[in-house]
Amino acid sequence: MRLRRSAAGVAAVAVIVAVGVTACGVSTTSVTEPEFTNELAIPPLADSTVEGGVRTFDLAAQRGSTDFAGQDGPTETWGFNGAFLGPTLRAQRGEKIAVDVENDLTEPTSVHWHGMHLPSKMDGGPHQMIDPGQTWKPHWTIDQPAATLWYHPHPHGQTEDHVYKGLAGMVILDDDASQSADLPYEYGVDDLPLIVQDRTFSDGQLELTHDGAEPGMLGDTVMVNGTIGAVQEVTAEKVRLRLLNGSTARTYAFEFPDRTMDLIAGDGGFLDEPVEIDRLRLAPGERAEVVVDFAPGETVRMRSAEVDLGGVAVPATMGGHDSFDVLEFRAAEILTPAPEPAWSRSSHAEEDGLDEAEAATIRKFELEEREINGERMDMSRIDEVVHVGDTEVWVVRSKQPIPHSFHVHDVQFDVLSVDGEPPPVEMSGRKDTIYLEPNRDYRLLMRFEDYTDPHLPYMYHCHMLLHEDEGMMGQFVVIDPGQEGDVGMPAGHEGVGHEH
Structure with a gap:
């Protein structure tokens, strides 16, 4: 036990307002603390079927109502396979999986597999919208280390609204290292x-x-x-x-x-x-x-x-x-009783490793005023072109004194340094999203493997969802050498830009 002082029982308290007071002032975004009396809900593990070597999950985005503690009457919410949030999807490295995603809402939505390495047409970004009454059936092979990922909508300009209403859930990936840990x-x-x-x-x-x-x-x-x-x-x-x-x-x-x-x-x-x-x-x-x-x-x-x-x-x-x-x-x-945490290296550790010496390209990204590198998101524009198999360094910087959270689709990266210094402990290990402190350079090492498509892009963006919706997002495609002349948006996406 790592206790700094004896752990006394904490009595449940009546509703109070938690106000952070510091030498700099008092919080103006106070959080109301409730009585802690309600059993924690545990999202159920999603059911699946296995046929022909493919594990298939079913998700349905739907409307519902939820009884939240402290509220009078039910609250209108959205959820997957229920009224609010969604089940936890669980799969193992090497498994072929598919997800039948049904949209039972009255407006289009999408489902992005945040942190997942997969083909761009299965990524669930703003180019894979699901109309009301329709079903989207992405499928791919799990080929990355054990991790905790999540899924959520990614409709351009409406991601914040859809997530806020309740559309989100976890994904747990297992491998040989996690199963023997x-x-x-x-x-x-x-x-x-x-x-x-x-x-x-x-x-x-x-x-x-x-x-x-x-x-x-x-x-x-x-x-x-x-x-x-x-x-x-x-x-x-x-x-x-x-x-x-x-x-x-x-x-x-x-x-x-x-x-x-x-x-x-x-x-x-x-x-x-x-x-x-x-x-x-x-x-x-x-x-x-x-x-x-x-x-x-x-x-x-x-x-x-x-x-x-x-x-x-x-x-x-x-x-x-x-x-x-x-x-x-x-x-x-x-x-x-429980043992001290310990695990062995995965059998894939060597092939998963990244080497900065192999970096073929250095790209720079500056975030400011809802723009990345001076431009707002445009659904019809490819911002970056990457060659499959390449290792790259992305240098990311927020140029304004407000919070930003930078996320890259498809890859997991190593944080090499922050302003030339070793990264803080919360940035240890593989990452796909990092908090950007203003006016600091974050050097990110990543490799683009397996999947190419000169037409359907992945995203990089701020994960402060208001910022994302208002244009702080860009697009990149991964291609084979020689496909440069094929790069362009698929039919139906040309000229679809951000509405200011």
């Missing part, structure tokens, strides 16, 4: 998926408004897996938390006030070894896995502390000064 493994018991999101309610309904605040709307109510004031019973000495920041704009700094955590994985899979940390910053779209120790009979809460946003102009208005409890854990009087 000394780690908590029982899903929903000592291996917990935690989708952390913030929302604002008005008259019992979800409210999404924009008043010019950056980096977008910050909700005053925080939920985990759709549960407000969530409580999780603990039955083991160690619990694995798969943390996903599923919010549209808020950055969190997760901590346990009286103990450390073992960081074991980032967006794209395991670190080389566990790293003991006090606090973990996660921006929208980022994931991490931590293992936490518990003592018999204790009650303890995971918090989001005041978060260092790295030199933004007014941190108090951007959530930097907010501090609030997120989830309560109640440990049983007798806990199942």
Whole structure:
């Protein structure tokens, strides 16, 4: 146990307003803390069928209503296979999978497999829209390390709205390293998926408004897996938390006030070894896995502390000064023993490795005023052309003092440096999304493998979803050498640009 002081029981409290007070001022985006009395909802593992060597999942985007704690009456929401959020898809490296995605909404949507390596036509970006009443059937082979990924809509200009209403879910990938690891493994018991999101309610309904605040709307109510004031019973000495920041704009700094955590994985899979940390910053779209120790009979809460946003102009208005409890854990009087976290290298580790010396190209990306490299997203324009098999370095910089979260589709990258210095611990291991502190250079190493298509692009963009919707996104294609003359958008996409 890594306890800095005795873990006293934490009594449930009445609704209070958590206000972060610092020398710089008082938070203006206060979070309301509920009573922690509601059992944490665990997203079910998605059912699947296997036929002809292909594992097939079924997802349906649909409308529904959800009874949120503290609200009068049901709230209108969207979800996959239910009223809010969606089931967890689980698959193994080497498996061929397919997903039948049905759109039962009254407007088009899409489903992007965030963090997944797959063909661009299966990626679920804004070029793979699903009309109402239609079914999209992407399929691919899982060929990447064990990791915690997620899925969510990606309609151009409407991603924030669709995610805010509830369309999101987790994906868990397994491989030989994860299946032989000394780690908590029982899903929903000592291996917990935690989708952390913030929302604002008005008259019992979800409210999404924009008043010019950056980096977008910050909700005053925080939920985990759709549960407000969530409580999780603990039955083991160690619990694995798969943390996903599923919010549209808020950055969190997760901590346990009286103990450390073992960081074991980032967006794209395991670190080389566990790293003991006090606090973990996660921006929208980022994931991490931590293992936490518990003592018999204790009650303890995971918090989001005041978060260092790295030199933004007014941190108090951007959530930097907010501090609030997120989830309560109640440990049983007798806990199942657990070994210290440990795992072996995957049998694919050598082929998965990246080497900066092999970098063929260096590209620079500057984010400013809803633009990347001076341009807003245009569905008809290819911004970058990449050759398959190439290793590249992308140098990414935010030129304005507001939060940005940079995500690249298809690949997992290594963060080589931040302003020439080693990256912080939360950027250890493979990543697909990183928080960009203003006016700092982030050097990202990535390799583009397997899939080529001169017509259908992947995306790179800010994962602050308001920023993405308003144009902070670009497109790249991966091609074979000699296909340069074939690069261009497919029929039906020419001239479809961003509406200012």
